[in-house]
Amino acid sequence: MSALSNEGNEQTTTAPEGKEVKLYSAARRRRSILVNVLRVAFIVVIIGGWELGTRWVTDAHTKPKPTTLIDPFFWGQPSGIWQQLVTWVTQGTAQGPLWEQIAVTLEEAILGFVIGVVLGIIFGVVLGRNRFLADVLGPYIKALNSIPRVTLAPLFAIGLGLGSQSKVALAVVLVFFIVFFNSFQGVREVDRNLLANARILGASQRQLTTQVIIPSALTWIIASLHTSFSFALVGAVVGEYIGAIQGIGLMIQTAGANFNANGVFAAMFILAVVALLSEALITALENRLLRWRPTPVGDVTI
Amino acid sequence: MTMDSSTLTHNVSSLGTSAIELRDVTKRFLTPSGQVYTAIRDITFSIAPGEFCAVVGPTGCGKSTTLGLIAGLERPSEGSVQVMGKPVQGIDPRIGYVFQTDAVLPWRNVLRNVATGPLFRGQPKAESLKRAHEWIARVGLTGFEDRYPHQLSGGMRKRVALAQTFINEPQILLMDEPFSALDVQTRTLMEDELLYLWASLKISVVFVTHDLEEAISLADRVCVLTAGPGTVKGIYSIDLPRPRKVEEIRFDPRFVQLYQQIWEDLREEVMISYERTKQRG
Numbered sequence: 001m002s003a004l005s006n007e008g009n010e011q012t013t014t015a016p017e018g019k020e021v022k023l024y025s026a027a028r029r030r031r032s033i034l035v036n037v038l039r040v041a042f043i044v045v046i047i048g049g050w051e052l053g054t055r056w057v058t059d060a061h062t063k064p065k066p067t068t069l070i071d072p073f074f075w076g077q078p079s080g081i082w083q084q085l086v087t088w089v090t091q092g093t094a095q096g097p098l099w100e101q102i103a104v105t106l107e108e109a110i111l112g113f114v115i116g117v118v119l120g121i122i123f124g125v126v127l128g129r130n131r132f133l134a135d136v137l138g139p140y141i142k143a144l145n146s147i148p149r150v151t152l153a154p155l156f157a158i159g160l161g162l163g164s165q166s167k168v169a170l171a172v173v174l175v176f177f178i179v180f181f182n183s184f185q186g187v188r189e190v191d192r193n194l195l196a197n198a199r200i201l202g203a204s205q206r207q208l209t210t211q212v213i214i215p216s217a218l219t220w221i222i223a224s225l226h227t228s229f230s231f232a233l234v235g236a237v238v239g240e241y242i243g244a245i246q247g248i249g250l251m252i253q254t255a256g257a258n259f260n261a262n263g264v265f266a267a268m269f270i271l272a273v274v275a276l277l278s279e280a281l282i283t284a285l286e287n288r289l290l291r292w293r294p295t296p297v298g299d300v301t302i
Numbered sequence: 303m304t305m306d307s308s309t310l311t312h313n314v315s316s317l318g319t320s321a322i323e324l325r326d327v328t329k330r331f332l333t334p335s336g337q338v339y340t341a342i343r344d345i346t347f348s349i350a351p352g353e354f355c356a357v358v359g360p361t362g363c364g365k366s367t368t369l370g371l372i373a374g375l376e377r378p379s380e381g382s383v384q385v386m387g388k389p390v391q392g393i394d395p396r397i398g399y400v401f402q403t404d405a406v407l408p409w410r411n412v413l414r415n416v417a418t419g420p421l422f423r424g425q426p427k428a429e430s431l432k433r434a435h436e437w438i439a440r441v442g443l444t445g446f447e448d449r450y451p452h453q454l455s456g457g458m459r460k461r462v463a464l465a466q467t468f469i470n471e472p473q474i475l476l477m478d479e480p481f482s483a484l485d486v487q488t489r490t491l492m493e494d495e496l497l498y499l500w501a502s503l504k505i506s507v508v509f510v511t512h513d514l515e516e517a518i519s520l521a522d523r524v525c526v527l528t529a530g531p532g533t534v535k536g537i538y539s540i541d542l543p544r545p546r547k548v549e550e551i552r553f554d555p556r557f558v559q560l561y562q563q564i565w566e567d568l569r570e571e572v573m574i575s576y577e578r579t580k581q582r583g
Contacts, residue, residue, distance in 0.1 A: 292451075
């Protein structure tokens with residue numbers, strides 16, 4: 001029986017191969033150093049160029065201030081943005097401490113994200129499993145999906161008030177459709193052989209759904225989580241922009257209303273950091289849940 | 303076409319209860335364009351308990367459809383399909399099915415994959431895992447319990463599929479071109495292992511293949527189907543001695559003789575099927 005049991009064993013590295021491995025890893029290290037140096041150089045050129053542009057006087061005789069290549073009043077200035085960030089961190093914002101604003105927005109986004117994802121998965125799986133129901137509801141879901149959902153923001157603000165509920169609702173609506181369509185498609189694309197095999201092995205309909213269909217659709221669902229979280233943030237921020245008492249969206253709105261371009265950029269920067277951190281969390285979750293997947297080829301370079 | 307009566311045994315009379323019995327079975331499908339497609343027509347044959355029967359036929363002759371009917375995945379449009387003397391109604395727990403393509407769950411490691419059947423059927427977890435360990439040892443995968451399917455070779459994944467099926471202790475095993483995706487060496491080894499398992503477990507096997515050599519080396523009987531819609535063209539008894547060594551039996555003079563005889567029958571159907579594909583293409 002075990003005539004072939006050593007099949008698939010990897011070769012171990014021997015002495016002459018060890019040298020080759022060293023050479024390759026040195027080349028790889030050089031490459032990664034180059035990549036990092038160029039990355040830093042890129043951002044230095046962009047931000048440095050911007051800063052220089054705002055200080056480069058093209059006409060010294062204009063009043064009240066000399067004209068520069070880039071007008072910092074309209075387009076902001078990296079040093080000014082930094083100043084704004086420092087002020088917010090040390091003295092707080094007009095609405096209160098900075099961390100409170102971040103916490104409020106993040107809370108709205110996360111709550112909207114979680115509710116939207118759960119609803120999206122439930123509807124996606126139910127409709128994906130039930131062709132009849134999908135045929136009946138299909139046109140309405142498409143119609144709802146075609147509405148630019150940001151336009152619902154004023155409606156939610158009227159109906160749910162200026163508190164966090166209206167922002168959560170907007171985030172839910174934005175997240176729901178992305179997750180719904182992905183899980184629906186994921187359920188539809190489950191390998192027919194996999195289903196037939198599970199049925200023959202003795203799976204009940206319930207086991208088929210929970211142990212075959214949902215794990216199989218998870219690849220699709222998780223892929224949608226990346227976009228969904230940015231949409232949840234958009235929902236929270238736009239909701240705050242329309243009307244709020246606290247939050248990063250309100251900070252942007254206030255800065256914009258006061259012609260404070262640096263303030264808008266600084267708030268954008270905070271949002272970007274929040275989005276990147278949450279993206280990293282979702283990637284970690286993805287790697288945890290999809291451990292069984294083969295590592296994509298060429299994944300080593302980045 | 304000439305053949306002596308000892309090799310051609312149409313409609314084997316049912317002595318006692320057959321493990322599987324198909325009587326005038328026809329299966330039609332509705333294609334997405336609304337046309338009726340007949341996959342198999344008036345198929346009649348039976349398989350005795352403990353018998354190894356191979357089914358050969360050209361591409362698209364309804365071999366997989368036939369297996370689907372026996373397994374209870376599909377219902378016949380006409381005729382009757384009986385398993386152990388009872389008409390098939392839904393999926394029968396006494397049947398095991400090994401698919402052509404990988405059907406192991408990619409998100410479960412080898413151990414959990416092999417234990418899938420018992421767990422689905424509500425057996426206690428500890429018991430299921432213990433039996434899974436036994437079966438993993440029997441198919442020679444000890445040490446690979448924690449691997450995921452993508453980390454295994456095609457041959458190893460097939461062993462997982464075999465263990466996954468055998469752990470349910472099927473009395474009837476349906477195999478749909480199970481080894482067609484494997485390289486020749488691995489395939490021969492797997493065929494030998496299959497014969498060994500079959501002989502020790504005394505189960506009935508229906509083995510669908512397009513490879514006549516494989517069919518003759520494994521089976522007690524070979525059933526040739528016509529080009530689609532498939533129907534039984536001839537059934538041949540393979541009187542080669544057992545136990546057989548798949549890699550050696552094909553040099554047996556009797557093997558060659560049988561091969562020539564059955565190939566005569568099969569070639570016509572293959573040509574018909576080939577001409578059709580050419581016309582369509």
